[in-house]
Amino acid sequence: MRNKHATQLIFELSRAGRSAVSLPTADVPQQPVDQLIPERFLARTAPQLPEVSEPEIVRHYANLSTLNMSVDTHFYPLGSCTMKYNPKRNERLASIAGVVDVHPYQSESSLQGLLRIFFELQQMLEEISGLDAVSLQPAAGAHGELTALMVAAAYFREIGDNRTKVLSPDSAHGTNPASARMCGFDTVTVKSTSDGFVDRDDLISKLDESVAVLMITNPNTLGLFERGIAEIADEVHSRGGLIYLDGANMNAILGITRPGDFGADMMHFNPHKTFSGPHGGGGPGAGPIAVAEKLTPYLPVPRVARLETEEGYTYRLDWGQPRSIGRVRSFFGNCGVLVRAYCYLLTHGPDGLRSVSENAVLNANYLLSRVKHFLPVPQGDRCMHEFVASAAQLKSDTGISAMDMAKRLLDYGFHAPTVYFPLTVREAVMVEPTETESKEMLDKFAETLFRVTEEAADLLHDAPHTTLISRPDEVTAARKPKLRWQPSAED
Ligand SMILES: *Cc1c(COP(=O)(O)O)cnc(C)c1O
Numbered sequence: 001m002r003n004k005h006a007t008q009l010i011f012e013l014s015r016a017g018r019s020a021v022s023l024p025t026a027d028v029p030q031q032p033v034d035q036l037i038p039e040r041f042l043a044r045t046a047p048q049l050p051e052v053s054e055p056e057i058v059r060h061y062a063n064l065s066t067l068n069m070s071v072d073t074h075f076y077p078l079g080s081c082t083m084k085y086n087p088k089r090n091e092r093l094a095s096i097a098g099v100v101d102v103h104p105y106q107s108e109s110s111l112q113g114l115l116r117i118f119f120e121l122q123q124m125l126e127e128i129s130g131l132d133a134v135s136l137q138p139a140a141g142a143h144g145e146l147t148a149l150m151v152a153a154a155y156f157r158e159i160g161d162n163r164t165k166v167l168s169p170d171s172a173h174g175t176n177p178a179s180a181r182m183c184g185f186d187t188v189t190v191k192s193t194s195d196g197f198v199d200r201d202d203l204i205s206k207l208d209e210s211v212a213v214l215m216i217t218n219p220n221t222l223g224l225f226e227r228g229i230a231e232i233a234d235e236v237h238s239r240g241g242l243i244y245l246d247g248a249n250m251n252a253i254l255g256i257t258r259p260g261d262f263g264a265d266m267m268h269f270n271p272h273k274t275f276s277g278p279h280g281g282g283g284p285g286a287g288p289i290a291v292a293e294k295l296t297p298y299l300p301v302p303r304v305a306r307l308e309t310e311e312g313y314t315y316r317l318d319w320g321q322p323r324s325i326g327r328v329r330s331f332f333g334n335c336g337v338l339v340r341a342y343c344y345l346l347t348h349g350p351d352g353l354r355s356v357s358e359n360a361v362l363n364a365n366y367l368l369s370r371v372k373h374f375l376p377v378p379q380g381d382r383c384m385h386e387f388v389a390s391a392a393q394l395k396s397d398t399g400i401s402a403m404d405m406a407k408r409l410l411d412y413g414f415h416a417p418t419v420y421f422p423l424t425v426r427e428a429v430m431v432e433p434t435e436t437e438s439k440e441m442l443d444k445f446a447e448t449l450f451r452v453t454e455e456a457a458d459l460l461h462d463a464p465h466t467t468l469i470s471r472p473d474e475v476t477a478a479r480k481p482k483l484r485w486q487p488s489a490e491d
Helices: 056-065 088-094 107-130 140-156 175-182 199-204 229-238 247-252 293-298 337-373 392-398 402-411 438-455 457-460
Strands: 133-134 166-171 186-192 211-217 241-248 266-267 289-291 301-310 311-318 387-390 429-432
Touching: 088 337, 107 133, 107 289, 107 301, 107 311, 107 337, 133 293, 140 175, 140 211, 140 241, 140 247, 140 266, 140 289, 166 175, 175 186, 175 211, 186 199, 199 229, 211 229, 229 241, 241 247, 247 266, 247 337, 311 392, 337 387, 337 429, 337 438, 402 429, 402 438, 402 457
Parallel strands: 166 186, 166 211, 211 241, 241 266
Antiparallel strands: 133 289, 266 289, 301 311, 387 429
């Protein structure tokens, strides 16, 4: 019965006449409101707003803010989503006046600082990707996928090649085929082998002259580096297709290998994952894309460009790209997320980024080595920055499902791992600890996960037990979530 008052609506706290402000009596003549505001804009009745005191407002929202889990309050091993710690310095830097107090309609000459940040961020992402040009415009990873596919479609249109298909592995994130469909392509699924890699025979059998793009995630969503990635890219390229790299898993390979080097023609970054922007409930994302030289003319406009003058560099917005697909986002993209990414990248530098990935991989492998003894990890003994365990055997032996485990972990103060993704693993439990967790935390998590597998199934089917709202019924959505706190007359 934690924080039960936080379940009251602010309207229920309201008492007529109560207020959070007390203003002095006006010492200037008052203007009748209908002389200031045209009649048609005036409401007939005052809006019904809650009437509460200042401490009531503060407590209400402060309490609400404690009902959720966050990276700042809990270990958050949500696989694929890379919920790494968000350094507070980046928050400070992203809120300095030159970043937050500017308006996108200001003149370019008065936005030089911000444009420089964007230009340099583009350069850094080019270097990390091993590709030739970057657009910061897309607003999220999925939007980056769509934008890059639009770039690919424009490229094929221009060379007069009428390709209609996009291939993606069955372990891909759902946004991959969804983006392809939104862009007007037909999607074809490529199978995975039982050990979790792209099935090369299945791929080759589906590769023909109608395939525009193979969308591939590497490391893939099972946390495995596709061993044959360069050969796969060669196969696709030799038939005139392009390789799209879903960059959501870049946290495993920063400064170690580059998508451009293993055959990608285009990719997106998830700065809110890889470069530590707060996301999920904590903030918006961004989805910069990087592309190879031949795709550069089709990138969205405006592009952030740099000119060398006698006084030094000036930065400007370049609209002069006749073959561009046009705008995909208002103004420059999600500025705050991009600035945080820039700060993160500058803070770490090339060697620091490499050690971020090395530690992410080390932490995941340490956890894997502890977890595999009680929860099988079907695709192996080693992983990159995340691994996928399976509760399938546990479920058939004891009735405990991946969902039960995920819900029960909340009772122990852990955010749940990702469950039931990727679709290729039954009862999938996808764990991504990230590089910023200590050995003690990883041990505690492994021990808790083990403890959960030993508990009574009945207890788990109803978990979580200590949170404000217990398990919403995901099977019959019509059934209401069970509230632990029921409003009563005294409340
Ligand atoms: C998160 C994710 C995406 C989509 O990125 P968003 O920024 O959430 O739109 C795509 N692919 C994979 C593998 C992901 O984990």
